[in-house]
Amino acid sequence: KAGVTQTPRYLIKTRGQQVTLSCSPISGHRSVSWYQQTPGQGLQFLFEYFSETQRNKGNFPGRFSGRQFSNSRSEMNVSTLELGDSALYLCASSPTNWGSYEQYFGPGTRLTVT
Amino acid sequence: KQEVTQIPAALSVPEGENLVLNCSFTDSAIYNLQWFRQDPGKGLTSLLLIQSSQREQTSGRLNASLDKSSGRSTLYIAASQPGDSATYLCAVKFETSGSRLTFGEGTQLTVNP
Numbered sequence: 630k631a632g633v634t635q636t637p638r639y640l641i642k643t644r645g646q647q648v649t650l651s652c653s654p655i656s657g658h659r660s661v662s663w664y665q666q667t668p669g670q671g672l673q674f675l676f677e678y679f680s681e682t683q684r685n686k687g688n689f690p691g692r693f694s695g696r697q698f699s700n701s702r703s704e705m706n707v708s709t710l711e712l713g714d715s716a717l718y719l720c721a722s723s724p725t726n727w728g729s730y731e732q733y734f735g736p737g738t739r740l741t742v743t
Numbered sequence: 744k745q746e747v748t749q750i751p752a753a754l755s756v757p758e759g760e761n762l763v764l765n766c767s768f769t770d771s772a773i774y775n776l777q778w779f780r781q782d783p784g785k786g787l788t789s790l791l792l793i794q795s796s797q798r799e800q801t802s803g804r805l806n807a808s809l810d811k812s813s814g815r816s817t818l819y820i821a822a823s824q825p826g827d828s829a830t831y832l833c834a835v836k837f838e839t840s841g842s843r844l845t846f847g848e849g850t851q852l853t854v855n856p
Contacts, residue, residue: 660842672832672846685841719786726842729774729794732834736786 631656633722633735641741647708650738654701654722660684661703662732663695666717675718678703679726707740715742745770745837749847756823757855764818764850766833771811774836777844778807778818781830790831791818823854 634653642648654661662685663675674687678697695705701722707714717739721732750765766776775794779787791800791807793816799808804821820827830851834844 662842662844664844664846671848672834674843674845677842679842685843687843717786721842721844723842729836730842731775731777731789731792732836732842732844734779734787734789739784 633720633733635718635720635735635738637738638736639739639741641743642710643743644710644712646710647706648710648740649704649706650718650720650740652703652705652720652722652735654703654720655733658722658724658733659701660723660726661697661701662721662723663703663705664719664721665689666719666737667713667715672719675705677726684726710742712742714740716740745835745840745845747833747835747845747847749831749833749850751850752848753851753853755853755855758823758825760823760854761819761821762823762852764820764831764833764852766816766818766835766847768814768816768835768837768845770837770839771814772838773811774838776807776809776816776836777834778805778816779832779834781832781849783829787832820852823852825854825856827854828852 662677677685723730778790793809806819830849833847
């Protein structure tokens with residue numbers, strides 16, 4: 630079974646631009662969660678999607694948004710990029726959004742904002 | 744507030760030593776706890792998953808224990824090797840948080856040859 634894939638792996642953007650990151654979960658998994666990792670804040674939860682609906686949201690500004698498609702693939706979008714958005718963005722998938730299922734992480738997208 | 748704390752923040756040991764990394768969490772109502780390894784600039788590699796009903800899990804030289812009632816987990820690494828050098832992260836799935844994992848800040852481990 631293929632693992633979680635994320636594209637692109639690396640991205641360089643300029644302040645003020647917007648960016649879209651993609652995550653394809655493990656086949657059969659319907660829950661996708663997104664995390665941001667920065668040296669100062671560690672790993673922080675952005676949001677989670679299950680069955681095309683956002684089920685849970687972390688404490689991030691509205692510039693961060695996401696969506697999930699009927700095939701469970703998910704995208705996250707960051708508008709009006711700021712220097713502080715430079716981070717490793719990780720997505721994780723699991724079969725469902727409740728219970729004790731393990732989370733499987735992708736390799737991440739490294740975003741650099743200049 | 745549900746929090747996860749890891750001690751120590753950094754650890755440097757000579758090759759061959761056995762070592763223990765600690766993780767504590769503030770709410771005992773958890774589904775599970777995962778230990779991850781992260782190499783510099785890379786993603787997360789899952790090491791061990793302990794369900795809330797389990798007391799420990801083992802994989803090779805790694806052993807993780809869980810004491811839910813006291814809100815503690817330990818990761819024991821036997822006979823450490825330079826290749827074990829990485830940051831080790833503890834993540835807890837609380838019962839009231841859906842699929843969200845709450846991560847500790849990590850322990851940066853250096854194993855010296």
